[in-house]
Amino acid sequence: MKNNLVFKGLLFLTLILVSTSCSEYQKLLKSNDNDLKYEKAMKYYEDGDYMRAATLFSGLISIYRGTEKSETSHFIYAECLFKMKDYLMAGHYYNLFVQNYPNSEQGEEAQFQTAYCSYKLSPNPRLDQTETYKALEGFQLFINLYPNSEKAKEATVLMDELRDKLVFKSYLSAKLYYNLGDYMGNNYQSAVIAARNTLDDFPDTKYREELSFLILDAKYIEAVNSVEAKQEDRLRDTLDEYYSFVNEYPESIYLHNANKIFEETSRLLK
Numbered sequence: 001m002k003n004n005l006v007f008k009g010l011l012f013l014t015l016i017l018v019s020t021s022c023s024e025y026q027k028l029l030k031s032n033d034n035d036l037k038y039e040k041a042m043k044y045y046e047d048g049d050y051m052r053a054a055t056l057f058s059g060l061i062s063i064y065r066g067t068e069k070s071e072t073s074h075f076i077y078a079e080c081l082f083k084m085k086d087y088l089m090a091g092h093y094y095n096l097f098v099q100n101y102p103n104s105e106q107g108e109e110a111q112f113q114t115a116y117c118s119y120k121l122s123p124n125p126r127l128d129q130t131e132t133y134k135a136l137e138g139f140q141l142f143i144n145l146y147p148n149s150e151k152a153k154e155a156t157v158l159m160d161e162l163r164d165k166l167v168f169k170s171y172l173s174a175k176l177y178y179n180l181g182d183y184m185g186n187n188y189q190s191a192v193i194a195a196r197n198t199l200d201d202f203p204d205t206k207y208r209e210e211l212s213f214l215i216l217d218a219k220y221i222e223a224v225n226s227v228e229a230k231q232e233d234r235l236r237d238t239l240d241e242y243y244s245f246v247n248e249y250p251e252s253i254y255l256h257n258a259n260k261i262f263e264e265t266s267r268l269l270k
Helices: 002-030 034-046 050-063 068-083 087-100 107-121 130-145 152-180 187-201 208-224 228-248 255-269
Strands: none
Touching: 002 034, 002 050, 034 050, 034 068, 050 068, 068 087, 068 107, 087 107, 107 130, 107 152, 130 152, 152 187, 152 208, 187 208, 208 228, 208 255, 228 255
16 A cells, blocks of 8 residues: 555656656747857757757757757758668758758768668668668768778778679579579570579679579570470570680589589580
C-alpha cells in the first residue's frame, strides 16, 4: 500500500512537470522574443529534444536571415532532422546550407552529411538505387572538395560499400535471367549481357569468377538448345569463352564443370 502511494505521488509530480513544460513550450512558440526562442532552441538541442529544437529553428532561419544566427539555425535545424532520422529532409537542408553558406566553417560537415543522408536512404539491393548513385556522387564531390579532410577516408570506405551494393544488384540480375532459363523466351542471352555488363562496370568485383563461369555456362546451354542454323556458331563461341575462362582461372572451383562443357561442346562440333 505504501509503495503504491509513493508510485502515485511520483506519477502525479511527473504529470505536473510535463504539463508545465508543455505549457511553457506553447507560450514560447507564440512569443515574439526571437532571442529567447533562439536561446531555448539551443538548450533543447543540447538536451536532445530535437523535435522542439527543430520546430523553433525552422522559424528562426528566415527571421535571422543575413545574420550569423540564421546560419547557425539552418545548420542545427539540419542536424535535428538528421538526429530524428528524417534523412530525406536533413539531406535537403544540408545541401541548401552548402549553397547558401559556401564559406561557412560548417561547410565541410554539411557537404559530407548531404552525401551521408543519401547513404542512409540507400535501400536494399533489390530496390531502385537512385539514392545509392546520389550518395556516390556526393561522396566523390566531398573528396574532390576536401581531399585532406579527416572524413575523406570514411567517404572512400562508404563509397566501396555502396559500389558493392550496386555490384550485388547487377549480380542478382544476371542470376535471375540465368535461373529463368527458357521461361517465356531466351533468358540465357540476357544473362550473358547482364553478367558482361557487371564485369565491365565493376572489373574487380568479388563475383567476377562466378559471373565469368555463368557466362560460359549460359552460352553453352543456349548453344545446345539452338536451332541447327545457329548452333555451330554458338558452340564455337562457347569454346572461345571456355579458353578465356580457363586462361583467367586455371584453378577455378568451377574448373571441373568448365571442362565438362568443353568436352561436350567439342563432341557436338565433330
